[in-house]
Amino acid sequence: QVQLQESGPGLVKPSQTLSLTCAVSGDSVTTTYYFWYWIRQPPGQRLEWIGSIAATGDTNYSPSLKSRTSISRDTSKNQISLQLSSVTPEDTAVYYCARGRKEVPGTTWDEYDYWGHGTQVTVSS
Numbered sequence: 405q406v407q408l409q410e411s412g413p414g415l416v417k418p419s420q421t422l423s424l425t426c427a428v429s430g431d432s433v434t435t436t437y438y439f440w441y442w443i444r445q446p447p448g449q450r451l452e453w454i455g456s457i458a459a460t461g462d463t464n465y466s467p468s469l470k471s472r473t474s475i476s477r478d479t480s481k482n483q484i485s486l487q488l489s490s491v492t493p494e495d496t497a498v499y500y501c502a503r504g505r506k507e508v509p510g511t512t513w514d515e516y517d518y519w520g521h522g523t524q525v526t527v528s529s
Contacts, residue, residue: 406430408520422488426501442486444497498522
């Protein structure tokens with residue numbers, strides 16, 4: 405059973421950098437053919453793909469967030485991480501990490517085969 409657990413601060417001030425970590429168990433972040441994602445869901449809106457990291461370590465980011473996003477991994481800890489810089493209140497959302505087979509997934513849950521419980525991040529001063 406693959407399990408993903410997001411962690412990080414629930415409150416971030418505007419202009420600061422949001423940093424989240426996803427601990428993965430039951431699979432390796434280097435397993436071939438899978439991608440690991442950060443996605444988010446703002447209040448009342450659909451899922452939004454933030455970015456992907458492949459088994460090779462290659463990354464791909466949403467064009468709308470690319471300039472502010474960095475996704476990395478720690479293979480020794482089997483974790484993936486997200487950094488989103490210069491946050492604004494529009495970045496307030498529930499943030500999830502997930503696994504799937506497409507480099508750029510869609511906006512519905514059936515695009516993912518496993519995901520975490522999510523972590524609420526609020527951007528406010």
